[in-house]
Amino acid sequence: MFIRITIPTLLLMVLALVPFVAPGMQVLLTLALAKGIAVMGITVLLRSGQVSFGHALYFAIAAYGGAFTLMLMPGADLIVVFVFGIIAAVLSGIIVGLFVARYRFIFFAMLNLAFSMIFWSILEKFYHYTGGADGMRLPRPTVMWIELERGAYELVMFYLALALALGLGWFSMRWLDSPTGQLFRTIKTNETRLQYLGMSPQRVMLTGYVLSALLCGVGGIIMGLVQGVVTPEYAFWVRSGEMVFIAVLGGAGSVPGALVGAAIYEIVRTYASAFAGDIWQLVLGTFLLIIILFAPGGIAGIYSGVMDRIAGKKEEGE
């Protein structure tokens, strides 16, 4: 047990020191954390046996929500931008969720994809409002009504992303073990019994769906604020696919796996894009196949397998 906790704790301490030890990695890791939070949304859904090919929708809606907030209320504070962005994601999660929560598997995956493609085409076509393919800027907001320099702002965003990743990760894990979360997980195994417990599978599905939209929204607003610009690409299927990929890489259903997966993914992508930029989807797709067919537990599965072996050896030695 001890060794299982040691490694994550050490990793966290290293992560918290990054701005001082390796400042060059700071922005990269902020973006990785943002993605990781969004991926947790996919992870939550996977626990009900469902996959969405369109959750970049909420990622984009939160970021555009933040951009509109900054456009309509110039000089709005970080908190205000955050709150409005996330409200936008949650509200749209409820509206879309009321519709898609009736569906499972193929329909669930593809209807989500359809909604994200609709939003993407709205962003592209209605360029008078959305800036079209160029997107919208998110000028640096004040932090607690204090104007910050770029360096300080990025530092704040790094720790904010870290705190949110840990806080929301903790919450998601607790939620999945809570009565509501456990009911949500039964969607995967037996909806008939769920109905005969007096529950509505749709309503149960909706709670998890809204949580997943919230998580994707938080990821999206951080990403938008750090990059300073949001484009329709935020909602494109490629990004949804990326999220699904990271969730499966991290370990289907593992919340910490989502964060670790996102960090590894982002680091590899940054250094690999120099020579694999043109074939990135190809590389991802191939890895996705390999993971599904040969290591369905993902990183989390491999990690606990290794830990089991270490623990097993120790027991033998003792």
Next chain:
Amino acid sequence: MTHLLETKGLEIRFGGVVAADNITLQIDAGKNLAIIGPNGAGKTTFLNICTGWLKPASGKVYFEGRDVTPLSPRAITRLGVARAFQIPQLFTEHTALENLLIATAARDRLRNPIRALKDTRQRAEMMHLLDMINCTDAAHQQVDELSEGQRKLIDIAVALALRPKLLLMDEPTSGVASSEKFDVMEILVKALAEAEVTAVFVEHDMGIVERYADEVAVWNMGKIELRGTPQEVLEHPDVIRDVIGEVA
């Protein structure tokens, strides 16, 4: 007097097969009813109609005097009708105890988003229920690793966890080894009595019916052929020919 469950003139057909033909029946609190009859007689269909899973072409279902015909299984369950299945309907990736706790989460509408289900105060109650059905040792095993007989018991316990007024069971002892059938029923009947639940059960084993039913209804080709006490029914020549003859 209001009956616990009452059906009036239920009719349903699938293609050319009549699965319910003018089914009129009253069930009173405290009297356990056994439903017997050959395969395909419409016994499960009757349970499906009573719980709202199937809608009858005509006829009504009343629970405690209230018309529940148009309600969903979910709403009828909420009123106090629980259901156990011929093939256990369990959450296969959860343990036996978790299956029961999930039922209490639904029953008591537990909402706390960060308190683990296994730490709720309903845990003791469910451990007691597991104890009553002699499944304490299965508490922490995933249900798909349990024996068929144990899964049937857990399936019934999940229904009992809802604290229903009426429990409908579809062949509670099928899949249970014949040497254990009486033990299982003994456990069940005791648990039902303690929880003050009225039971309706579909059953093929006439020994079980004779011993544990207060009343028996005989189904044949979508109709109720006969109804009475176990002695009256089991000695009736038609029943011996149509039902018991087939089973033996």
Next chain:
Amino acid sequence: MNLTLFLLALFDGIAYAALVFIVAVGLTLIFGVMRILNVAHGSLYAMGAYLTASLTTFIVAAGLPPIFAFPCMLVSAVLIGAVIGGPLEWLLLRRIYHKPEVLQLLVTFAIFMILEDVQRLVWGTQPIFQSAALQLLGNVRVFSVNYTVYQLILLPMVAVALLLGLRFFLRRTVAGKLIVATTEDREAAQAIGIDADKVFLLTFIVGAGLAGLGGALASPTTSILPGIGADMIVLSFAVVATAGLGQIEGAALTALLIGLGRSFAVYVWPETQVLVPYLIMVAVLLVRPEGLFGSPAARKI
């Protein structure tokens, strides 16, 4: 809206519906038989289009008459079905029929990601335009409107022939009946000696070939560029979902409905043309979750 615009919208809609149907019918056929939604179906469509354009350009450059563009289409469709579809089923999909549905979706999604990049590697990102076949057949005049014979007559003819051919094949021929039997009960079919593996392989090759054929037929009518595959999978899913998964005749009607809806939107409110198919789908699914022609799945308990 005057008569000219009305006719233009009508013809656009019919031509578009014919193309979408050809692609969607492949998707729904694969689903009907194999219970798998091939997310990479759109990529096969795109590759069919690219391949046809390349072959046609090559032939025209070689000095052959443009009539050879039509054999090129057939060759492309067959190649997509046999060379890409066949190995996909044989090497990958065959491993996942017994896995959870989520994994099946993820596998075809992974194939989709891979094929999208393969297209860009082979054909680049510049739009390709090759309309030799379209020009060869010339125009036809209907009232006040000039429209291409290729789109107004050839495409709908192919679509209708395909619909009738499939109906005949599945209901009247032995091979078709074997496929239907396998669809209804795989184990029983195997018990009476049907080689289900072979049925699946052939179905997937045919379905993939139809995606390729759709792309091949679409190639003279549009610029081919990255992204058309992603658009097409979502659109053809909208068609088959609106019809009810696995419904072949239904797919024809919904393709027409969605095609016309989209083309009239182009003339009435152009910004919404992309949205209309999905609005139709959402509206239908709100009222009938199983689709216009699907039947609700009753679970036995």
